[in-house]
Amino acid sequence: MLAAVADSPGPLAEVLALRDVDGPAAPGRGEVVVRMVASTVNPSDEVTVSGAYGSRTSFPMVPGFEGVGVIDAAGPGVPAAAVGRRVLPLGSPGAWQQYKRLHYSWCVPVPDDLPDEVACFAYINPLTAVTMIERFCPPGVRNVVVTAATSAIARHLAELLTDRGVTPVGVVRGTPGRRVAEPSRWRAVIRTNEPGWRERLRAVIGPEGVDVAFDCVGGGVGEEVFTLTAADGVFVHYGLLSGTPLSVECLTGRRDVRVELFRLRDTVHKDGGQHLSGLFAPVFEGLRHGRLRTAVGKRVGLSDLTGHLTNPAAGHAGKILIDLQS
Template sequence: MLAVVADSPGPLAGALVVRDVDAPTAPGPGEVLVRMLVSTVNPSDAVTVSGAYGSRTAFPMVPGFEGVGVIASAGPGVPAGAVGQRVLPLGAAGNWQQYKRLAHSWCVPVPDDLPDEVACFAYINPLTATLMVERFCRSGARNAVVTAATSAIAQHLAELLTDRGVKPVGVVRGTPGRAVADPTRWQTVVRTDEPGWRERLRAAIGPRGVDVAFDCVGGDVGGDVCALTADDGVFVHYGLLSGRPLPTTCSTRQSGPRVELFRLRDTVQNDGDGTGRHLSRLFAPVFENLRRGRLRTTVGTRVGLSDLPRHLELPDSGRVGKILIEIGARG
């Protein structure tokens, strides 16, 4: 079968090769073989291929955390009727290949009324945004700040927050060609490449401070947003786009906001009974939102699996939307 492989750590553009590899062996007890239909590229794929998670990443590896496939065969102990079911195969990377073998408990059934190109993006960004807003945006919250406001997950956060009557303040780097998708969902957007941005952010927030902040940048920007979070507020840190950690003052202050480090992996892998039923419960509100046309991700480019490495080496300046990797047609 065809697979996109990273032989050693490195940048996503340049580290990948297309290879004809042995197909997985027949699924064992409790396992299934999933024929992949579509996948996509998420920043988590780039972080993993870079070698940042060295303690839990072995090379060579097949990247790809998101995707949709069909269960082609099942081993002993898998419920009857599983074969032919469309699923999200979670639990580990490996979706950039034609077939993936995994435990059936890691397969989330996809509702029949959601197309592949919609369900493909249901996992990392929509699920993370949904869980964080549910957990940390308390009733009565009056304001919010979201860093990296032009990112896909920030768009989801803004959508969910405005549903709760909170228009967030966005913080962006001011990258040319990048803008928030729907300005009506934001109170204002502050650019950190402009002089006086901290003062403008403080003015937009108000003297009391931020009730809830969602930061995936870290570094000085994350530290500044944390410092502007109210003492009874919560600062949620869930990424490190700057490559720099938060200042130590965020966690060592005698007083100040509650600092929460959110990792989707911890929630997804917290399977109390080992059946995977918690995954279906987690995804239920995400699927319902997608069904209503919400939390959607724009597809900018469609590429075949064999064309993916070459496509990732192209300049991404001005690229709009996500990549949809078309691995195989159903049937």
């Protein structure tokens, strides 16, 4: 079968190679083989391949945490009706290959009315957004700040917050060509590449401070938002796009702010996948009604993936959709 393989840690575009490798062995007890249909590229793939999680990453590896496929074969102990069922195969990387073998408990059934190009993106961003909003935004929350507001997950957060009557403040780098989706969902968008952005952010937030902050940037931007979080407010840190961690002094300087270090992996892996269907129920319901959708910016075959990562096409807003059967 065809697979995209990273032999060693490093920048994704530099260490990824396309190979013809042996297909998976016959599934053992409780296992299935999933014929992958579609996948995508996320920052989590780049971070993992970089070697940042060395204690739980071994090379060579096939990246890809998100995708959709069809159960092609099932081992003993798996219901016969599972064969032919579309699923999200979770719990491990390996979506950038034509077949993936895993335990059946990590397969989330996909509703029949969701097309592959929608179901493909159901995991990382929508599930993170839904889980964080449900966990950290109880009734009464009004003042919310979201960093990296042009990102796909920020779009989901703004959509879910708007549904609750909350119009968040967005913080962006001001990268040319990058804009927030649906500006009407944002009370204000502060660009950190403009002089005086800190003063404007403070003015927009007001003296009451931030009830809930969603930060996936860290560094100076994350620390500024942290300082503006209200007493008894919640600062949710769930990424590090800047590459610069929040300082210890920042996090320990205020005991009146609740700091939450959110990792989707902890939520998904807490009981070996037994709760996954319930976890995804609100995501699938949202997708079914046209919510939490991810725009496809570029479609590439698996055979073209490495070339695309090395020389990405300009002008494609949205995510890459990888066709795993071409």
